Structures are given as structure tokens and as C-alpha cells.
Amino acid sequence: MSGVWDAIVIGAGPAGMAAAATLAEGGMRTVVFDEQAAPGGQIHRAVERNARDAALSAVLGSDYAAGAAAAARLRESGADLRFGTSVWRVDTDRSVWTRAGAGIVCHKANALVIASGAMERPVPVPGWTLPGVMTIGALQILLKDAGLRPDGRLVLAGCGPLFYLFAAQCLQAGATELVLLDTAAPGNVLPALRYLPAAMRGRGPHYLWKGLHLLAKLRRAGVKNHRGVSGLQIRGSRRAEAVVFNAGGRPGRVECDIVALHEGVIPAQQIARSLDCIHEWDELQLCFRPALDRSGETSIPGVFIAGDGGGIVGAQASAHAGTLAALAILRRADRLPDAEFLARHAAARRGLGSHMAIRPFLDRLYRPRREVLEPADEVVVCRCEVVRAGDIREAARQGCIGPNQMKAFLRCGMGPCQGRMCGPAVSAIIARETGQSPAQTGYYRIRPPLKSVTMAELAGARAEE
Numbered sequence: 210m211s212g213v214w215d216a217i218v219i220g221a222g223p224a225g226m227a228a229a230a231t232l233a234e235g236g237m238r239t240v241v242f243d244e245q246a247a248p249g250g251q252i253h254r255a256v257e258r259n260a261r262d263a264a265l266s267a268v269l270g271s272d273y274a275a276g277a278a279a280a281a282r283l284r285e286s287g288a289d290l291r292f293g294t295s296v297w298r299v300d301t302d303r304s305v306w307t308r309a310g311a312g313i314v315c316h317k318a319n320a321l322v323i324a325s326g327a328m329e330r331p332v333p334v335p336g337w338t339l340p341g342v343m344t345i346g347a348l349q350i351l352l353k354d355a356g357l358r359p360d361g362r363l364v365l366a367g368c369g370p371l372f373y374l375f376a377a378q379c380l381q382a383g384a385t386e387l388v389l390l391d392t393a394a395p396g397n398v399l400p401a402l403r404y405l406p407a408a409m410r411g412r413g414p415h416y417l418w419k420g421l422h423l424l425a426k427l428r429r430a431g432v433k434n435h436r437g438v439s440g441l442q443i444r445g446s447r448r449a450e451a452v453v454f455n456a457g458g459r460p461g462r463v464e465c466d467i468v469a470l471h472e473g474v475i476p477a478q479q480i481a482r483s484l485d486c487i488h489e490w491d492e493l494q495l496c497f498r499p500a501l502d503r504s505g506e507t508s509i510p511g512v513f514i515a516g517d518g519g520g521i522v523g524a525q526a527s528a529h530a531g532t533l534a535a536l537a538i539l540r541r542a543d544r545l546p547d548a549e550f551l552a553r554h555a556a557a558r559r560g561l562g563s564h565m566a567i568r569p570f571l572d573r574l575y576r577p578r579r580e581v582l583e584p585a586d587e588v589v590v591c592r593c594e595v596v597r598a599g600d601i602r603e604a605a606r607q608g609c610i611g612p613n614q615m616k617a618f619l620r621c622g623m624g625p626c627q628g629r630m631c632g633p634a635v636s637a638i639i640a641r642e643t644g645q646s647p648a649q650t651g652y653y654r655i656r657p658p659l660k661s662v663t664m665a666e667l668a669g670a671r672a673e674e
Contacts, residue, residue, distance in 0.1 A: 214240050216538055217305050217318040218288075219296050219480065222250020223276070223524045224516025225324030226283045227531035232322075233288035235539040240289040240316065242296050242307055248280040250326055251346070252524045254353040256280055265356050268381045270374075272524070273353075279528065298657035299323075299480050301509055306670070308662055313670035320511050320538040323481060324531060327474040327517035330496075330577065331630045332367065333584040336443025337470065338592055345375045345471035358382040361466030364452050366441055368393035369473040369575040370416075373423045380430055388463050389427070389434040390454055392441065392472070393575050401574040408570035411563030412525070416571075435461060439578060443468055472577045475633065476518045482655035484509055490648040493572045494521055495582065496633065497652055503558070504537035505530055513538070521572075526564035532557045582637045590638075591631035593624020601635060605642035612636055612653045625661070628653040 215237035218229040225241060226248055232239040249256045253276025259265050260277050284290070291309065298306035303321045307314050329346045336342065345365060351357040358379060365376055368391055379387055408417065427434065440455040453462045475496040481488070487500040487508040498520040505513045513534040516527030533554065540550045584590060586599030596619045604618040612628075612635050615621055621635055622628035628635075632653050640650040 214238050214316060214318040215542065216240075216320045216322065216535075217242070217303070217316060218322045218324060219243075219299070219305065220250060220324035220326060220516075220518075221245070221248040221283065221290070221292070222252060222324060222326050222516060222527065223279065224326070224518075224527040224531035224534075225250065225322070226279045227528040228322045228324060228513075228515050228535040229288045229531075230279075230282045230286040231532050231535035232538060233286035235535070235544045237539065237542065237544065238289075239286075240291060240318075241283070242291050242294045242305065244293065244295050246292050248283050248290070248292075249276050250324075251350070252276065252326075253280065254350060259353065262356065265352075268378050269353065270378070276524075295660045296480070297660040297662050299484060299659075301484055301512075303511055306657070308660065308666065313662060313666045315670065315672045317672075319542070321513065322505075322531070322534050322538070323512070323514045323518055324516050324527075325477045325480055325518045326527075327521060328477045328629065330472045330475050330581075331633060332470040332472050332581055333588050333590050333598070333631075333634055334441045334443065334470070334581070335585065335588055336445065336449065338589055339443055339445050339449045340447070341445070341449035341466065342443055342468045342470065345371055345469045346474075348467075348469050349375055349378070352378065352382065358384055359467050359469070362386040362388075362464060364388050364390060364463055364465040364468045365471070366390040366392065366438070366452060366454075366468060367471035367473075368577075369471060370420065370571065371474075372471050373420065373427065375469075375471075376432065377423045377426055380427065380432065387432055388465075389432060390438040390441065390452065390456075390463070391434060391436045392438045392578060392581070393436070394439075394578055395437045397574050397576050401570055404570040404573055408567040411566040413567040413570075416567045439580065441580075472581050473575055474517065474521055476520060478518075478632075478652070479627065479629065479655050479659050481507065481514060481518065482652065483657055483659060484512065486512070486514075488652065490646065491520060493569060495577060496521075497636075497647075503533070504554075505534040506537065522561070522565055522568060526561050526568075529557045529561035529564065533561065582634065583641055584634060590634045591619075591621035591624065593626055593630070594620045596621040596631070598634065598638060601638045602642050605639050610639065610643050610645070611651055612639065613651075615639065616653070622653050627655065627659070 218241045221243035229241045256276040294309040435456040444451045488497045515531040515534040539545045
């Protein structure tokens with residue numbers, strides 16, 4: 210290919226696969242960049258390979274297996290697929306800098322779709338830096354990538370749909386020493402009920418039934434489930450050995466070999482933040498998300514965000530969001546007649562709304578506790594620079610009113626993760642100490658490189674011809 214791409218898609222999860230396939234099928238020269246070796250993203254990770262493994266497919270379930278059809282469509286669409294490729298810089302002129310076997314290359318496009326998905330919300334609790342403590346998402350990656358299930362005494366601590374889905378997958382995979390610590394506050398139930406009527410629309414009943422089925426399966430298997438858990442602490446001298454907590458006003462303790470934490474997911478912000486896209490605070494999901502129009506276009510013309518990177522919507526809704534972004538790009542390039550655009554756009558909007566109907570109910574029901582958002586003074590918040598929550602509070606009392614100032618005060622956000630792990634807590638702590646809203650407090654200013662590159666690689670950088 211020579212010249213400028215018609216469209217670049219970053220990410221090959223549900224949103225990216227749908228966007229890229231729609232664009233390529235519409236006749237646009239489209240390239241897809243993804244770090245993994247094959248399509249699927251995190252939710253459908255290794256779905257093509259695992260389709261040949263009946264036992265693992267049974268563990269992962271039908272919703273996971275459905276990603277194989279989306280991957281097949283992408284491969285047949287004619288899009289140029291560049292797997293094993295990292296995106297380390299994106300510019301407002303829609304230049305995308307990648308790092309792969311060919312070195313560093315700069316690609317340019319007329320339109321850009323960012324489908325980088327979500328990340329697990331960091332869970333800074335006492336002991337979360339001990340060996341043996343992981344996230345549920347990390348354990349699920351091991352299951353999808355290598356068919357590995359946790360061995361020994363496993364404690365899952367947190368809340369949300371993935372919490373119970375993974376517990377059921379562990380049970381199906383043969384885990385026998387499993388304990389659940391559900392941190393959802395009992396006080397969440399009543400506020401969540403106001404969203405229940407809307408959750409009964411569209412695909413809402415399907416998701417509710419699926420959740421009830423998972424709970425019933427775990428109950429029938431006799432899995433111990435402590436509800437209303439608070440005050441979570443992970444204990445151990447050299448690695449995680451036990452979890453202590455409160456549940457129902459009573460103290461509890463569970464011995465363990467592995468602890469997996471999960472408090473839901475939040476949009477992956479790094480690329481959008483590096484472009485200086487306008488972001489808004491979502492009070493229901495308790496996170497920042499980019500400001501988007503109905504087709505997913507950001508405050509920067511020609512730059513779209515689709516899927517969970519634009520606000521948490523789930524896998525099926527993400528695919529519809531990817532389609533909406535692609536249709537808008539095709540229409541703008543005069544690749545779709547008005548009548549066809551309107552019909553397909555309306556169908557995608559209906560699909561998105563159907564899968565989104567349950568979202569407010571789930572967001573309110575599984576709202577994280579304040580101790581997760583604003584951890585205790587002794588808890589390490591910035592793992593890269595070993596900065597504790599108490600240090601951040603003290604700096605805020607001395608006049609530090611924003612996350613970017615906090616970098617100068619304490620270096621938090623300056624490490625290899627570039628604030629991915631500490632950013633949510635730093636913003637929340639500063640907001641509480643200063644009396645500002647999260648929107649007023651803001652977030653880190655993100656600059657490239659978004660992923661590590663070497664000086665030798667930079668010296669050999671080139672533009673794609």
C-alpha cells in the first residue's frame with residue numbers, strides 16, 4: 210500500500226473487529242493494529258485457536274465462542290491485519306506510530322477508530338502488592354491463552370459480572386478450593402432498583418437471567434460466598450497467605466495461595482488522553498470517559514472511539530458501537546447512499562440500546578466502595594514509585610490541587626505504567642482532600658511514548674511508503 214490509509218483501527222476486540230470489517234467491506238483501505246497475535250481482544254482472546262478445544266470452549270462458554278464469527282468476518286473483509294504490533298504514539302493529524310518486527314513506522318489515515326477497550330479498575334487495598342495477588346482479568350487471560358486454571362486455595366475478592374462469571378469458569382475447569390468475597394455494598398441494592406424497569410428492556414432480561422444462573426450454579430456447588438465484604442486486607446510475610454475482612458458486622462479470615470481482585474472495569478484512557486480529547490466524569494460508572502457524539506466521534510474531527518474505551522458498555526454493545534463509527538466514516542467519504550446509511554445506522558443504534566438497557570442497573574448495583582476509590586493512608590497507590598495514599602493526602606493539604614502537580618511533588622504517575630494503576634485513586638484522593646469534584650480535579654496529562662521504545666528503534670523510525 211502507498212499513500213494515506215482511508216482508515217486506521219487500533220484494537221481488534223469486539224468494537225475494532227466490527228469497525229474494521231464494516232470499513233473494509235465498504236471499500237475503504239483499512240489497516241488494523243493490535244498487540245495480540247490474533248483477533249478477539251481481551252474478551253475473545255485466542256478464540257480462533259480455542260474453538261478447536263472442546264473442553265476449554267465448554268469452560269469459557271457460548272458468549273466467548275461467539276467471537277469466532279466476528280474474527281472470521283474480519284479476516285474475510287479485506288482489511289490489512291497487523292497483529293503483534295504496539296501503538297506507542299498517536300497524533301491529532303491521525304498519524305499512528307507503531308512498533309513491531311519491522312521497527313518503528315509512522316502510518317497516516319483520513320480517519321481513525323480507537324478501539325483500545327477497557328482495563329480493570331485498580332484495587333489498592335492493604336497487601337495488594339504481595340506476590341500471589343493478581344486480578345481476575347489476569348487469571349482469565351491465562352485460562353484463555355494457555356488453558357491454565359489457578360491451583361490451590363483461590364480467593365476471588367470484588368464484585369461485578371466478571372467476578373461471578375470467572376468463579377463459574379473456575380468451577381467448570383475443576384477448581385475445588387474456591388472462596389468468594391463479594392464486596393458489593395448491601396446499600397447499593399435500593400438505589401439500583403430505580404434502574405430495574407429499564408433493565409427489563411432489550412437484552413436486559415437475558416443478562417439478568419445469565420447472572421442468576423451463575424449464582425445458582427455456584428450455590429449448588431457449595432462454593433462459600435461471603436457477601437457485603439468490607440475492610441479487605443491481604444496478609445503475608447513474603448507472599449499472600451490469608452485475607453482478612455468484615456462481612457455482616459463480623460470479622461473473617463480465609464487462608465489462601467492466590468488472591469484475585471476485581472472491582473469492575475474502566476475505559477482505557479491513554480491514547481485518547483494523549484490526543485487531548487475532551488473527557489467527562491461519569492458519576493454512575495465512577496470514571497472518566499471521552500466526550501463522544503452519537504457515532505463515537507471525539508472532540509478531534511476524524512478521530513472516533515468505539516467500545517469500552519468510550520464508556521463501559523460490554524462486548525455485544527461494543528460491536529454495535531464499532532459499526533456506528535465505521536458507518537459514519539463511510540458516509541463522510543461518500544461510500545454509502547443516504548438511505549442505506551440511515552437504515553444501517555438505525556439498526557446499529559437499536560442494537561446498542563438493546564444491550565445497554567441493563568448497564569445503569571449493573572453500574573449502580575456494583576458501585577465500588579469508597580475504600581477502593583480512596584484507600585487508607587498506609588496503602589501503596591503508585592506501585593512504580595512506591596507512593597502511599599497518605600503521602601498524596603498530605604501533598605494535597607500543602608496545596609497540590611491536581612494530578613499533574615502531584616507528579617512534581619511525589620513522582621506518582623511517572624513510572625513504567627504511566628499512571629494506569631494509580632491515576633484513578635490519585636484523582637479521587639485529591640478531589641476529596643480539596644473539596645473539588647472529580648471533573649475539576651482532572652486526570653494525568655498523558656504524553657508519548659504510550660509503550661516503551663528504545664533509542665535505537667527511534668533512530669530507525671520511518672514513514673510507511
